[in-house]
Amino acid sequence: MTKEQRHRCMAAIKSKGTRPEILVRKYLWARGFRYRLNHPRLPGHPDIVLRKYRTVIFVNGCFWHGHDDCPNFKMPQSNTDFWEKKIRRNKERDIEEQRQIAAMGWHCITVWECQLKPHCRQQTLESLAQTLYRIYLADHSVRQYRLPDSEDEIPMAAEPEPHSPLH
Numbered sequence: 001m002t003k004e005q006r007h008r009c010m011a012a013i014k015s016k017g018t019r020p021e022i023l024v025r026k027y028l029w030a031r032g033f034r035y036r037l038n039h040p041r042l043p044g045h046p047d048i049v050l051r052k053y054r055t056v057i058f059v060n061g062c063f064w065h066g067h068d069d070c071p072n073f074k075m076p077q078s079n080t081d082f083w084e085k086k087i088r089r090n091k092e093r094d095i096e097e098q099r100q101i102a103a104m105g106w107h108c109i110t111v112w113e114c115q116l117k118p119h120c121r122q123q124t125l126e127s128l129a130q131t132l133y134r135i136y137l138a139d140h141s142v143r144q145y146r147l148p149d150s151e152d153e154i155p156m157a158a159e160p161e162p163h164s165p166l167h
């Protein structure tokens with residue numbers, strides 16, 4: 001990479017995403033998962049959208065999104081009221097967006113910044129991949145097993161088709 005290319009790269013990284021988000025994207029890409037970034041039509045503009053898995057991934061900063069019981073989260077000692085309110089609003093918005101995404105039939109995964117620290121990063125990313133495989137299997141096995149499995153459903157299937165009017 002030339003100095004100029006590197007500069008452009010760094011600028012792109014700065015504007016397009018935070019470092020934790022890039023870690024997740026790089027890992028997913030290397031494992032063969034394909035995604036879109038910041039899908040405009042989904043609530044909350046998720047960081048990563050995997051259409052094939054009907055899954056969105058939010059990579060959340062522990063402070064801004066108020067990660068519960070997080071060792072990295074410390075409420076500031078000054079302007080505490082302000083920060084408490086702000087972070088509570090962010091959390092409420094996150095919950096509402098996730099509710100909307102779920103209502104659209106999508107899965108929603110949140111990866112927290114602290115889960116991407118070097119000592120636990122690999123484990124977090126591997127369990128993310130496992131979760132995606134499980135989601136895919138679960139979604140696709142539903143269709144596979146949709147055969148009438150109770151006696152009640154059989155008469156329904158045997159009902160005559162409505163005749164189309166003859167001309």
Ligand SMILES: [Zn+2]
Pocket residue numbers: 062067070071072073112113114115
């Ligand atoms: Zn955290």
